[in-house]
Amino acid sequence: xxxxxxxxxxxxxxxxxxxxxxxxxxxxxxxxxxxxxxxxxxxxxxxxxxxxxxxxxxxxxxxxxxxxxxxxxxxxxxxxxxxxxxxxxxxxxxxxxxxxxxxxxxxxxxxxxxxxxxxxxxxxxxxxxxxxxxxxxxxxxxxxxxxxxxxxxxxxxxxxxxxxxxxxxxxxxxxxxxxxxxxxxxxxxxxxxxxxxxxxxxxxxxxxxxxxxxxxxxxxxxxxxxxxxxxxxxxxxxxxxxxxxxxxxxxxxxxxxxxxxxxxxxxxxxxxxxxxxxxxxxxxxxxxxxxxxxxxxxxxxxxxxxxxxxxxxxxxxxxxxxxxxxxxxxxxxxxxxxxxxxxxxxxxxxxxxxxxxxxxxxxxxxxxxxxxxxxxxxxxxxxxxxxxxxxxxxxxxxxxxxxxxxxxxxxxxxxxxxxxxxxxxxxxxxxxxxxxxxxxxxxxxxxxxxxxxxxxxxxxxxxxxxxxxxxxxxxxxxxxxxxxxxxxxxxxxxxxxxxxxxxxxxxxxxxxxxxxxxxxxxxxxxxxxxxxxxxxxxxxxxxxxxxxxxxxxxxxxxxxxxxxxxxxxxxxxxxxxxxxxxxxxxxxxxxxxxxxxxxxxxxxxxxxxxxxxxxxxxxxxxxxxxxxxxxxxxxxxxxxxxxxxxxxxxxxxxxxxxxxxxxxxxxxxxxxxxxxxxxxxxxxxxxxxxxxxxxxxxxxxxxxxxxxxxxxxxxxxxxxxxxxxxxxxxxxxxxxxxxxxxxxxxxxxxxxxxxxxxxxxxxxxxxxxxxxxxxxxxxxxxxxxxxxxxxxxxxxxxxxxxxxxxxxxxxxxxxxxxxxxxxxxxxxxxxxxxxxxxxxxxxxxxxxxxxxxxxxxxxxxxxxxxxxxxxxxxxxxxxxxxxxxxxxxxxxx
Numbered sequence: 056x057x058x059x060x061x062x063x064x065x066x067x068x069x070x071x072x073x074x075x076x077x078x079x080x081x082x083x084x085x086x087x088x089x090x091x092x093x094x095x096x097x098x099x100x101x102x103x104x105x106x107x108x109x110x111x112x113x114x115x116x117x118x119x120x121x122x123x124x125x126x127x128x129x130x131x132x133x134x135x136x137x138x139x140x141x142x143x144x145x146x147x148x149x150x151x152x153x154x155x156x157x158x159x160x161x162x163x164x165x166x167x168x169x170x171x172x173x174x175x176x177x178x179x180x181x182x183x184x185x186x187x188x189x190x191x192x193x194x195x196x197x198x199x200x201x202x203x204x205x206x207x208x209x210x211x212x213x214x215x216x217x218x219x220x221x222x223x224x225x226x227x228x229x230x231x232x233x234x235x236x237x238x239x240x241x242x243x244x245x246x247x248x249x250x251x252x253x254x255x256x257x258x259x260x261x262x263x264x265x266x267x268x269x270x271x272x273x274x275x276x277x278x279x280x281x282x283x284x285x286x287x288x289x290x291x292x293x294x295x296x297x298x299x300x301x302x303x304x305x306x307x308x309x310x311x312x313x314x315x316x317x318x319x320x321x322x323x324x325x326x327x328x329x330x331x332x333x334x335x336x337x338x339x340x341x342x343x344x345x346x347x348x349x350x351x352x353x354x355x356x357x358x359x360x361x362x363x364x365x366x367x368x369x370x371x372x373x374x375x376x377x378x379x380x381x382x383x384x385x386x387x388x389x390x391x392x393x394x395x396x397x398x399x400x401x402x403x404x405x406x407x408x409x410x411x412x413x414x415x416x417x418x419x420x421x422x423x424x425x426x427x428x429x430x431x432x433x434x435x436x437x438x439x440x441x442x443x444x445x446x447x448x449x450x451x452x453x454x455x456x457x458x459x460x461x462x463x464x465x466x467x468x469x470x471x472x473x474x475x476x477x478x479x480x481x482x483x484x485x486x487x488x489x490x491x492x493x494x495x496x497x498x499x500x501x502x503x504x505x506x507x508x509x510x511x512x513x514x515x516x517x518x519x520x521x522x523x524x525x526x527x528x529x530x531x532x533x534x535x536x537x538x539x540x541x542x543x544x545x546x547x548x549x550x551x552x553x554x555x556x557x558x559x560x561x562x563x564x565x566x567x568x569x570x571x572x573x574x575x576x577x578x579x580x581x582x583x584x585x586x587x588x589x590x591x592x593x594x595x596x597x598x599x600x601x602x603x604x605x606x607x608x609x610x611x612x613x614x615x616x617x618x619x620x621x622x623x624x625x626x627x628x629x630x631x632x633x634x635x636x637x638x639x640x641x642x643x644x645x646x647x648x649x650x651x652x653x654x655x656x657x658x659x660x661x662x663x664x665x666x667x668x669x670x671x672x673x674x675x676x677x678x679x680x681x682x683x684x685x686x687x688x689x690x691x692x693x694x695x696x697x698x699x700x701x702x703x704x705x706x707x708x709x710x711x712x713x714x715x716x717x718x719x720x721x722x723x724x725x726x727x728x729x730x731x732x733x734x735x736x737x738x739x740x741x742x743x744x745x746x747x748x749x750x751x752x753x754x755x756x757x758x759x760x761x762x763x764x765x766x767x768x769x770x771x772x773x774x775x776x777x778x779x780x781x782x783x784x785x786x787x788x789x790x791x792x793x794x795x796x797x798x799x800x801x802x803x804x805x806x807x808x809x810x811x812x813x814x815x816x817x818x819x820x821x822x823x824x825x826x827x828x829x830x831x832x833x834x835x836x837x838x839x840x841x842x843x844x845x846x847x848x849x850x851x852x853x854x855x856x857x858x859x860x861x862x863x864x865x866x867x868x869x870x871x872x873x874x875x876x877x878x879x880x881x882x883x884x885x886x887x888x889x890x891x892x893x894x895x896x897x898x899x900x901x902x903x904x905x906x907x908x909x910x911x912x913x914x915x916x917x918x919x920x921x922x923x924x925x926x927x928x929x930x931x932x933x934x935x936x937x938x939x940x941x942x943x944x945x946x947x948x
Contacts, residue, residue: 065107066125068132069100069300074376079104081296083155086396093375095368096392099136100150100300101129105157108272108294116273123265130264130299137301142260146183147176149193149302151394152267154274156295159397160283165204167267168337169197169302171260189307191237192229196306196337198244198256201263205270208251216243228346230335264299271297279494288908300394303387306337312358312386315341316351316365318373321381321401321519322458324408324578328352328366330382337385347507347528361391372396377419378427379409402458402519403435407578414585421585425936428582430907433930435459436579439570441557447564451543453504453529455561456515461502461524462555462567465548467536469496476500477856483554485541487534489514497523502556504563506532524558575610575929583611583929586936592913593920594931595671597900599623601662604672607925611932614671614768615663616832616922617900620749621679623659624652633684638720642744649748656749660756664767668760673770673832673900673922674753675811676746676785680734681724688725691718730840735775736785736810746785747792754796757804769806772832776810779823786827811900812888813837818880821887825895831888832922833881835901835909839868842877869902872909885916898922907934914938 072080072088080088084102091097103126110119134140139148149171172180172194181190202208217229217240224236232240248256257263274280275295284291305313316330331348333340334357341348354362365384368391372380381399385392401409410424419427441460463481466472469492472484476499484500486493488507497503497517502524505514518525533542539550546565548554555564595616596607604615624633629652636648663672686694695718698711724733739746750771757767773785786808797803808827812818813834821831840847845855847869858864864873872878881899888895898920903909905923910931913921915938923931 063106063110063119063121064125065104065110065119065122066129067102067104068129069097069102072102078157078293079106079296081105081155081157081298082159082397083153083395084296084298087298087300087394089375090372090393090396093371095372096390098151098301098303098392098394099133100298101133102155103268103271103297103299105294105296108275108296109292111272112276112294116269118269126264126268127261130261133299133301139301141171141264142173142176144175144179147171147179149176149180150264151298151300151302152264152271153298153300154271154295155298156275157293158287158289159400160280160287160289165200167197167200167204167270169193170201170263170267171302172197173258173260175258184304184307186307188234188237189304191234191241192232192306193304193337195237195240195244198241198248201267202244202248202252202256205263205266206248206252206256208248212247212251213244216240216247230346268297268299271295279492282495282498303385303390303392303394304337305333305385305387306335307388309334310358310386310388311335312354312361313337313341314348314351314354314384314386316369316382316384317379317399318369318382319379319399319405319409321379321399321405322455324379324401324405324412326412358386358389361386361389364391368393374418377413377423379405400519403432404458404576404578405519406432407436407576407582411578411581422589422940424582425586425589425933425940428933430930430934430937433579433583433933434927436575437573437926437929439572440559441555442569442571445568447566447568449557449562450546450565451529451531451563453526453561453563454515455557455559456527457503457518457523457525458559459502459524460555460557460559460568460570461500462553462570463501464551464553465541466496466500467534467539467541467550469493471550472496472500473498483556485532485534485554486514489517497521502526502558504529504532504554504556506530506534518558524556526556526558526561526563529561529563579929583932586933587611588936589939590932590935591939592910592918592935594928594935595673595898595900595904595920595922596925596928597902597904597922598663598925600659601666603925604663604666607928608666608670610925610928612670612925612928613920614673615667616673616898616904616920617772618663618672618674620656620659620675620677621683623656624677624684629655630684634717636745637681637684637724638716645742645744649744653748653752653755656752657756657759660753661759664756664760665763665765668765668767671768671770673772673809673830673898674749675772675774676739676749678735678774680732681738685721685724686717688718688721691721694718730837730846736773736781737775739773739785739788740781743788746788750789750792751796754793754800754804758796758800758802761802761804767804769804770830771806771808772830773808773810774834775813775837776824777814777816779820779827782810782824782827807896809896811837812881812884814841815880818884818887821884822891825888825891828888828892828895830896830898831884832898832900833884833918835872835877835881835899835903836869838880838901839873839877842880843868843873866908871906872903872912874912878912881912882916885918902927905931907937910934911938911941914942 069088069091073092074085074089077085080102087097107122139146141148149169152167177190177194181187199213203210305311312332312334313336314332319326320329328351330351332354333348379399380396383395406428410427413419414424463483465485466482472482473495475482481501483502484496485504488505503514503518505527508527515525515527531543541548553567555568593613595614596612597617598604598607598615599619599622632648632651636645639645695714698714702708702711757769760767776782789808807829809830810828811834812831897918900922904921905927921931
């Protein structure tokens with residue numbers, strides 16, 4: 056072994072770790088070590104580091120040199136401390152093997168319990184505890200867990216045998232199986248394992264331990280873990296730690312139990328008792344939904360001392376970590392042990408309530424509270440809910456495991472849900488109980504419905520973490536997976552039928568119920584208000600109507616960063632006038648059509664100026680090519696053909712003549728690549744009467760709103776500028792037109808003129824363009840298309856999703872900005888613009904302005920504001936604050 060290899064430490068005893076070592080020990084290992092340091096009762100053990108996993112991946116699953124020797128040495132130390140030995144027929148040591156990633160995530164390897172039990176040790180374990188049933192129950196559990204998790208034996212192979220044994224013995228629960236039945240099951244489990252593996256299960260405990268650790272390493276790369284990491288932006292190179300701990304037993308009888316609890320309600324955030332437990336049970340029984348767990352409050356009467364100790368420990372851990380904790384515990388013959396604590400996954404409403412309450416309780420600061428909430432959780436709160444005025448009766452009711460509303464077609468397996476969800480279908484995943492393998496379907500489903508499981512079941516925890524509505528434990532559900540049918544009483548539903556879930560009440564309805572917009576509560580408003588105290592950038596909205604502008608202001612927008620005037624032209628009552636303008640034979644006809652359009656534009660601008668009184672409104676002059684206001688070329692040609700056939704010899708009808716004229720104009724205006732054709736500033740310079748009309752409408756709207764007591768703040772933006780000369784000429788047209796309006800009205804107002812930076816050339820020569828601009832607004836949607844050379848409409852429907860799935864690109868560049876490429880163009884534009892004009896105002900008006908990851912880049916570049924759709928304004932406000940906090944953290948490091 057080389058000196059460098061021997062210097063690498065791949066393993067730590069729990070007593071040697073603490074919470075600060077999470078990157079190395081994983082979340083579970085670091086937190087268990089921290090609890091040991093605090094004096095909380097935890098089983099002894101050791102942790103194999105994430106570095107060992109990463110190195111094994113680098114070596115194509117070959118362990119790094121020295122790791123097995125370190126493991127054996129740690130095992131010997133554990134044996135010395137406990138006075139027990141792995142595999143000993145006298146005082147056997149049994150251990151658990153658990154994965155423990157840096158970031159808590161479903162999809163990792165299931166826990167293996169009771170490793171070390173065998174034909175040689177089972178009798179000693181039973182004699183020592185004077186409970187042979189407990190020993191044989193632990194043995195059958197080990198074979199089942201080890202065979203399934205490490206050796207890949209299908210879970211149903213064991214479950215089918217348990218079901219058959221219960222039927223033969225005439226019992227309902229696993230706990231009712233006696234020693235002879237369990238001994239018979241052990242023999243059957245061995246046989247079925249041998250059948251599937253093609254060899255005997257390994258008997259040597261050290262061999263089992265090595266294989267189990269290796270299985271944890273492999274689980275980091277399994278598909279379900281990879282899907283979760285990709286969906287949540289977790290790097291693939293973090294690796295997972297492995298936690299090996301002495302077993303404590305919740306299945307020794309009615310003085311033993313296992314359970315899961317939260318220090319606050321993870322669904323609502325309320326500071327109340329929340330959790331479940333099972334007597335005479337082990338490990339995964341609570342979360343797996345095998346038996347229906349009992350509410351934690353019942354533990355007070357059944358195990359009073361352990362209950363009081365648990366409550367005290369919950370309080371201590373929450374105070375220590377300053378956050379709501381998710382705790383796994385075992386009671387072994389009356390003695391409490393904690394197996395894990397971590398910051399609990401919670402719904403979006405709970406996240407805001409917990410953050411606000413912890414601040415008011417003096418546990419954390421406001422800035423710390425901003426770190427307790429993820430930007431994506433704001434998005435969840437801004438989604439619709441079921442209309443409370445509905446008169447439908449639910450067809451069943453389960454546990455309200457994760458709030459929110461979900462409407463979709465029933466699907467019964469994760470693969471179907473994943474396939475249809477990615478295709479854009481709204482589906483609800485209906486399962487007996489979800490498992491980690493269902494992660495792909497859960498990600499894309501609107502919601503999850505299960506027949507079994509409790510509030511801490513896998514389905515409930517994962518759904519809450521993703522912000523998905525979930526109704527769990529709806530026991531009336533009868534699922535026939537083969538027939539693809541669901542039966543509830545007399546109601547039979549087939550795959551494809553629509554249902555509605557109310558995750559807030561646990562109710563399930565047949566058909567699609569009406570949804571209503573979300574209501575922002577006081578917790579949400581408080582936390583986002585704290586973000587306003589921290590953020591530097593302003594947040595504006597993209598809005599094209601007075602109604603949208605008012606909604607944006609309600610959400611805290613500080614102005615309009617993009618008003619797209621072409622959306623006003625598309626309205627049915629305006630389109631005929633717009634087409635008359637386009638089809639005009641001469642300037643006089645065009646002027647007449649524009650005179651018709653002008654008051655319509657003025658009316659639109661008045662509504663927006665009124666909604667945004669006192670705040671800036673950036674109005675973009677007409678951007679798209681004119682043919683977009685005309686019929687489709689093929690459809691118009693077919694119309695002409697149909698009219699010609701109907702007219703016969705009378706081919707000079709007025710309707711046919713108009714259709715032919717329109718077809719001729721459509722042909723003339725249709726371009727091979729209209730996005731890069733006659734649009735934006737190019738169109739305005741060819742037909743200056745169009746921007747003149749728009750500028751007059753802006754001016755007259757501003758005067759009208761002023762007379763009514765409003766305070767319009769006008770910013771005029773020129774689109775698609777590539778050359779400084781284009782903007783110079785357009786500014787001249789704008790200023791001359793406004794001067795005419797000022798002279799005519801006898802009054803004036805302040806205004807600014809700027810441009811969108813949406814072409815690579817504009818970013819490169821930004822210093823030249825800035826000479827004629829008061830502001831730049833980066834149009835990152837078009838800058839992405841022109842910078843990368845892809846059409847959004849074509850790419851998202853064809854190769855882009857495959858690129859993301861195969862990791863050619865890290866993310867859809869239209870959703871989250873391409874930092875190195877398009878972000879580099881923005882950086883060029885910022886540096887060039889401010890080099891020429893230090894006080895140049897800079898903003899972003901593409902939808903990247905509402906993306907948390909992109910906002911981090913914009914903060915680092917020193918932009919003055921971001922602009923996004925109204926419903927994303929709170930997310931942008933919050934993310935702008937997080938960007939400031941992240942920058943501070945980086946500076947401190």
